[in-house]
Amino acid sequence: MALVVVDVMPKPEILDPQGKAVTGALNRLGYTGFTVRQGKRFEIEVDGELTEARLDQVRDAAEKLLANTVIEQFDVSVRGQ
Amino acid sequence: MALVVVDVMPKPEILDPQGKAVTGALNRLGYTGFTVRQGKRFEIEVDGELTEARLDQVRDAAEKLLANTVIEQFDVSVRGQ
Numbered sequence: 708m709a710l711v712v713v714d715v716m717p718k719p720e721i722l723d724p725q726g727k728a729v730t731g732a733l734n735r736l737g738y739t740g741f742t743v744r745q746g747k748r749f750e751i752e753v754d755g756e757l758t759e760a761r762l763d764q765v766r767d768a769a770e771k772l773l774a775n776t777v778i779e780q781f782d783v784s785v786r787g788q
Numbered sequence: 789m790a791l792v793v794v795d796v797m798p799k800p801e802i803l804d805p806q807g808k809a810v811t812g813a814l815n816r817l818g819y820t821g822f823t824v825r826q827g828k829r830f831e832i833e834v835d836g837e838l839t840e841a842r843l844d845q846v847r848d849a850a851e852k853l854l855a856n857t858v859i860e861q862f863d864v865s866v867r868g869q
Contacts, residue, residue: 714829729830729854738849740835748795748829749810754821761821768819773810 709757710787711765715774716746749773750786757788790838791868792846796855797827830854831867838869 717723726744733741749769753761766783774781798804807825814822830850834842847864855862 716829716831726830732853733849736849736853738845741846741849742833742835744831746829746831748797748827749807750797750825750827752823754823764819765822768814768817768822772813772817 709753709761709785711751711753711757711762712784712786713749713751713765713769713773713781714746714784715749715769715779715781716744718778718780721778746779747773757785790834790842790866792832792834792838792843793865793867794830794832794846794850794854794862795827795865796830796850796860796862797825799859799861802859827860828854838866 717726723744726742729743729745730741733739733743751765753765755761762783762785769781769783770776798807804825807823810824810826811822814820814824832846834846836842843864843866850862850864851857
C-alpha cells in the first residue's frame with residue numbers, strides 16, 4: 708500500500724478569500740506578520756504496487772477531479788511505498 | 789520571508805465523509821484501488837526572521853485556529869527560510 712499526497716493550492720495570481728479570512732483572524736488573535744494561503748490536501752492510499760502507470764493515474768485524477776486547474780495548481784508527491 | 793506549511797488532516801479514527809465522497813467519485817470515473825482522505829493545507833509566509841519563538845507562534849495558531857484538535861491533527865513544516 709503506497710501513500711501519495713496531492714496538494715492543491717490557489718494559483719498565485721488568483722485572489723484567495725479563504726486565506727485572507729484566516730490571515731485576518733490570526734491578526735485579530737494577536738498573531739501578526741503572517742500571510743496565509745489556504746488549499747486542500749489529499750492523502751491517497753494506492754492498492755498494490757505503485758507503478759509509474761498508477762502514479763500517472765493519480766496525476767490524471769488530480770487534474771480532472773481534485774483540482775480546478777483554471778484557478779488552482781497541484782503537486783503530487785509519493786510519501787511511502 | 790520564510791514559508792511554513794501547516795497540514796491539517798482528520799484523525800485516523802474519525803469518519804472522513806469528504807474523503808469518502810472523493811473516493812466514490814474517483815471510482816465512478818474509473819480510478820479504482822484508491823482510498824482518499826481529504827484535509828486542509830495552509831502556506832504561511834512569516835515576515836522577518838523565522839526564530840524558534842515565531843515557529844512556536846505558528847504551532848500555537850495551528851492548534852487554536854487552523855485545526856479543530858478534537859477531530860483533526862496537524863503537522864507544521866518549514867519549507868523555505
